[in-house]
Amino acid sequence: MSWTEKYRPRTFEEVAGNKKAIEEIKKWIDEWKAGNPQPPLLLVGPPGTGKTTLAHIIGREFSDTLELNASDKRSQDAIRRTAGEASSTYSLFNHDLKLIILDEVDGIHGNEDRGGVQAINRIIKESRQPLVLTANDPYSKRLQTIKPKCKVINIRKVHTASIAAALKRICRAEGIDCPPDVLKELAKRSMGDLRSAINDLEAMAKGEESVGKELLDTGAKDAVSTIFDAVRAVLKSRDVVKVREAMRVDDDPTSVLEFIAENVPREYEKPHEISRAYDMLSRADVFFGRAVRSRDYTYWRYASELMGPGVALSKDETYRKFVRYSGSSSFRILRRTRKKRALRDSVARKMAGKMHISPRVAISMFPFLEIIFENDEMAYEIKEYLELTDEEVKLFRKRKIRAPERKKPGKKTETPGRPLPGPEKRDDEAGADKGRSRKSPEDGSERNRSHGQGEKKNKKNDEKPKEKQTSLFQFK
Known part of the structure; x- marks a missing residue:
């Protein structure tokens, strides 16, 4: 059995550090036992700080425990089949509450875990049992819909003195003689990761009766900081060596630049310090752009120097104050404007x-x-x-576009020309006309006068606008 399992804490009193978080967890347990259902616990913190250990200790306060680990399949069907059914039913042999543990929920990604986040949200909504979730990255995109529904408790790194004390207890239990300065160096090297410190001690001292300083040189792991450790080191320190070590993060360097740019005004107070810091960040962004265009990623080292030691040395002195750092607002703006x-x-x-x-x-x-x-x-x-x-x-106007009304087809107009003939006369009317034509000369004179008047009328009619044609079939 490894020492991390052999000496894993079994009670809250044995846990090193995070006393304030433990008090909040105890209140949460008491509320459940009193019959007051509480939102799920979301334990967030770096690896090796005791999140899973705390979840198991919480499970001992209830009748039964069901754990879905990050190494298991986390597809939608698998989660609903295991944790979903257990969260809505009571224990078979004991009708008391049982604890559901979902470990490393921020590790759900890819096609294999498709639908896992939706399944967890549904379990949270429908669960009648207490739930505990753990995550390493508090700003993971996969926690955006989960965090608002949970009670978030931050599990912080263990202090160096607490780690050294835990290592001393293990050496006493194993009968190993180890100088205090060696234990302190191991604790400092772990950077708040208690599990890593215990593993290092086991690798050095297992099977030995005493441990000396010479074993410290056998190997040291490459420390990888989180993005917030890097931001804190850049803004809180002027030590170039320390800043360079903290800049060794496992994240996209452009994301580190965004985080530093977001928190510079929160830490620096003098205008010329802020100006110099942003000048360094702008130059670093230029090198990132050159790396993308040329596919020559050696430019990243120049960008890292500018946004790390360059920003750290932009301040005249370090500020001894507490500042709550936050993630980049540009990511939130991009999420809102995605559609x-x-x-x-x-x-x-x-x-x-x-x-x-x-x-x-x-x-x-x-x-x-x-x-x-x-x-x-x-x-x-x-x-x-x-x-x-x-x-x-809607990108160009708010109101909808209505289709234009089609114009009704107008009446067909007559072409200018001969006047349209009237209706054909009947035989009796034609005979009467012939009779009139055989009348006396007096009648002819009258006819001539009427003809003259008719010509005048025709002239007047010629001056008037002609009538419009109503149909093509009226022409002979």
Whole structure:
């Protein structure tokens, strides 16, 4: 049995450090036992600080414990089949409460774990049993929907003195003689990771009766800091060696730059210090851009020097004050605007395909489109041409585009020409006309006078606008 398991704490009193967190956990247990259901516990902290140990100690306070470890399958079906059913039922032999432990929930990722976060959220919503969740990264994207539903307790790194005391107890139990300065060096080397310190001691002293300083040189692990350790070292120290060691993080260096840029105004107070720090960060960002464009990632070392020691030396002196550091706000802004940026890119691609321009040029034309879209008719034509959806139209105007009303077809006009003939006369009317034509000359004179008057009337009619044609079939 390894020493980490052999000497794992069994009670809260045996746990090294985190006394305030333990008091909050005890109150949570008392509320459950009193019949007051509480939200799930989310224990967040670096590896080796005792999160899983605390979860197992909590489990001893209840009748039964079910643990779903990070090494298990964490797909939606697996989680609901194991933890989901257990969270909604009581124990078979004991009707008391049982504890459900979901270890390292921030490790759910990829296709194999698809739907795992949704399954955990559903368990939290429907559970009638106490739940304890553990995670290493408090700012993991996978915890965004889980954290608001839980009581978050931060488990901090164990103090060097507490680690040295725990190592001394182990040496006494194993009958090993180890100088205090060696134990202190092991505790300091572990950087708050108690489990790592116990493993180092076991590797050095197992099977030995005494341990000397010469064994410290047999090997030391490469310490990897978290992103917050790096930010704290940069902003709180002027020691270049210490800052360089802290900058060895297992995260994307551009994320480290964003975190440092977010917290510089919180730590530095003098304007010229803030100005110098941001000047260093801007130069580091230039080198990151060169690395991406040229695929030559040796530029990262220059960026690391600028955003690490460069920002650390921008301050005149270190500030002895407590500052609560926070994650980069740019990530939160990107999450909020994700949908809008997707619509923007979709419209830009459609414009690029129709207008034979690049998406970047298309995006630069958006302000002009907002002005053009104020006209309903032009907005409708552009929408139909680019085949935009109603959601994409909202980028340029808030109200919907109504289809223009179609004009009703007008009456066909007559072409100018001969006057339209009247209706055909009947036989009796034709005979009467012939009779009139055989009348006396007096009648002829009258007829001539009427003819003259008729010519005058025809002249007047010629001056008037001619009637419109109503049908093509009226022509002979």
